[in-house]
Amino acid sequence: MAKTLLNATNEILKKVGIIAGDAGLLTTLTDSARQVSIDQAVQAVNEGIDELYTTTEIAHPNEQAESTIVLVLATRAYTLASDMIQLRWPMVDKTNTQFLREFPGGYNRMLLEDPEQDDTGQPHFAAIRPTDGKLYLDRAPLAEDVGKTYTYQYDKTLELTIAASTVPFNDTVFRAMVPAWAELWARKRRGEFDEAIFKMSIGRASRLLTQKQMRSHYNPR
Secondary structure, three states, X not given: OOOEHHHHHHHHHHHOOXXXXXXXXXXXXXXXXXXXXXXXXXXXXXXXXXXXXXXXXXXXXXXXXXXXEEOOOOOXXXXXXXXXXEEEEXXXXXXXXXXXXXXXXXXXXXXXXXXOOOOEOOOOEEEEOOOOOOEEEOOEOOHHHOOOEEEEEEEEOOOXXXXXXXXXXXXXXXXXXXXXXXXXXXXXXXOOOOHHHHHHHHHHXXXXXXXXXXXXXXXXX
16 A cells, blocks of 8 residues: 555654654644644655655656647747646647747747747747746747647646645555655654764665665675
């Protein structure tokens, strides 16, 4: 059975003594008497997951997502996915086999190339507008371009915030991560941190995640 953010929070709070045994397990991530401890456990889970995948140098599952923009008459600015942290160029109009590529030099260079911002026609390039994070096209679409759909891939944020959100690894790795999460929680809540336990736990979890066995010796053969 896949473990969730709620499971991880309960395991952390049991390990650090906030919860006494299974009888006191949380059923939600809301509890006025223990809310600060819960919130810091959630932060610890996310930080620990980031540390684990950084250590293993492998891609986080579900790191990439897909979305679209649809061209609107005379409109150059488009809202992108709210959870996007990085756009993967180019965008593709699959119906017409046309592409939107990143404008060379970015948004500010685009303004220098078109200071009046009055170019019209089928767009070929775009850039992220730094003032509001919207996609800004090099040309404003005409009537014949309206409705064209461009699909794009992007890297998304990976923070777990909902109790039912599943952790991105199996139960064995989950168990190995509990001590590391507990150390991160203790550092936030109590100003205590055992680096040796943390590193050992992350190391064990990373080996389990990548199915690498610890070497018994390091002598050259």
